[in-house]
Amino acid sequence: MTQGFGDRDTIYEDIDVLEADVGKYKPTDLPEREEELDKIHMALRPVTMDGSPRDILVYGPTGQGKTAGVQLKSEQLQEWANQEGVQLEVIHLPCKGADRSYHVLTRLVKELREVRKGQGVDEPSGYQRKRLFEMVLDELETIGGTVIIILDEIDAIGEDDYILYELSRANPDDVKIGIIGITNDLQFRNNLDADVRSSLGQREITFNPYNANHLQNILARRTAQALRDTHFEDGDEDFTHLKSDVLEDGTIPLTASLAAQETGDARQAIELLSYACDLADDEGVGMVGERHVRAAKEEIEREALIDTIGAETTQRKIALLTVVSAELNGATGETTALHQLYSDLCEYIDANELKQHTFREKLNDLVHSNVLSKDRHGRGRGQGMSNMYTLAGDVNPDSVLDALEDDSRVGHIVEVIGS
Ligand SMILES: Nc1ncnc2c1ncn2[C@@H]1O[C@H](COP(=O)(O)OP(=O)(O)OP(=O)(O)O)[C@@H](O)[C@H]1O
Structure with missing residues (x-):
């Protein structure tokens, strides 16, 4: 219940x-x-x-x-x-x-x-x-x-x-x-x-970007008002004077440093901490810790990825699926091999099949959206260079499959690939 x-x-x-x-x-x-x-x-x-x-x-x-x-x-x-x-x-x-x-x-x-x-x-x-x-x-x-x-x-x-x-x-x-x-x-x-x-x-x-110290103080002021048993001591409203019975010591520093590493964006820092607090509150543990911040970050990134992928065209989604499939099966992410798999998938769902160079453009579009990474590497002696596509560093294959599953056509093949 x-x-x-x-x-x-x-x-x-x-x-x-x-x-x-x-x-x-x-x-x-x-x-x-x-x-x-x-x-x-x-x-x-x-x-x-x-x-x-x-x-x-x-x-x-x-x-x-x-x-x-x-x-x-x-x-x-x-x-x-x-x-x-x-x-x-x-x-x-x-x-x-x-x-x-x-x-x-x-x-x-x-x-x-x-x-x-x-x-x-x-x-x-x-x-x-x-x-x-x-x-x-x-x-x-x-x-x-x-x-x-x-x-x-x-x-x-x-x-x-x-x-x-x-x-x-x-x-x-x-x-x-x-x-x-x-x-x-x-x-x-x-x-x-x-x-x-x-x-x-x-x-x-x-307005230049905030550093981690600025973000810690901004978060400290917000939590002093937002959370119970959380207040400043000695009249100074900065992080070092914050006392809290519901925040672990490392929670604000971790949130601030994650946001500072990216863009120093106060909105991002506040959203991350707010999500972490919601997770802890939902668990009913009465204390917000670093694990909540990490879980919140993962969830926010997952949701953002799902939005990005959801907005892609069917052809780009199939192209993306070929890369996930290669990664999950330990196969090569080289363009020709991916295109072969792509042809099979198109046939399976009866989608229009693109030639290899147009297919490569779809992969490159996904590189621009930061969903994929591209590496150029030699095919071997005298055989020229080829492109190798992988999921971008922070992109989780399961989240990609979740996002693709929502597509009415591509969703049909996700089950086959993921199993
Ligand atoms: N120095 C600060 N102290 C407290 N809160 C802050 C501070 N700076 C920013 N914020 C909070 O961060 C969030 C984002 O701030 P704001 O919308 O003013 O940013 P912006 O620079 O206008 O961003 P954008 O260009 O995206 O519109 C808001 O919740 C704001 O209250």
Whole structure:
């Protein structure tokens, strides 16, 4: 019988604090980003002097606190404005999924209209972008005061930087506007139109990757709020002052070092620890240890792999299956041998069979997705070179088979290969 909800004691005091999504939990303090926050502060401060905020471009790899930092500073400014009775609106516009300036403009019109009319306004459709931009200006002038527009993940617009160009030159009446662009795409930043760069990029704030110490302290602060019997001693909120009855000593250091080894991404570190805590809580052991962190890492990687493979085409899935099969049977991963096996599998499931050179392209696509590794090696004296394909270092063959099993056609042959 499965356990009932609420049957068991929990290690959590406030489980949502271990949510990595900035929409679900907002840290009130980012001490690792003091310098960067000071720069954002400096760019926003003119608002307190009845001046215009400076435009800024916030740049840095993923999970470095860019959004959290910009949100924190803009909320502080909003608090000041509310206290002082100053008219200030902060619009946070996630641009993910908006593949052109056009889509960002329609979203922006909607958001600005919602400032006046409340939630539920539709995005305008069927207008030219020039007209949409005029709508943006009209709305800004109607709102008045100061409007700060945060364009998060602005790289989504690709090479079409029309909106940034127009916004950075706009001079609407009776309203001061400030643009904060956030991106983790270095190429996007470098490709911006020269005028846009000289405006937005003049105040560029870079968030460099966290190291393991930073991540330990970030995780310590999160756990002190999220877990029971976990708190700081002597008033210092860093890892060395953390005391916990539910965390083994090595749990946070291991989580931080695994995340630091990869990209220094705080989101990844928080997600890993949160998963480890869930595993321990589910087991009902009352203590989160290194084994939970390792198990969580394996599970997160397995899920990511299943997503990657699930999104592949049938032909790539069959190609992948040939490599797994070769590995499980101790056979060679050389292209010709794999192609022979591929032909048999295609016949078995009645799939269209590709010639060897096209089949090799499918294998190379899988190398690009980091599912396979490729090695060139000599066939023997005077016989030229050949490619050898294997599963990439951290890819587990059983997880690959699990992922392939979900495919309605390829799934039929997985059983045969795996047995
Ligand atoms: N210094 C910090 N202290 C506490 N939490 C942090 C810190 N830096 C980042 N975080 C947390 O890490 C997660 C990711 O942060 P955030 O979304 O701000 O990163 P980002 O740089 O904007 O990433 P992306 O480019 O992927 O959007 C969030 O949960 C955030 O609260």
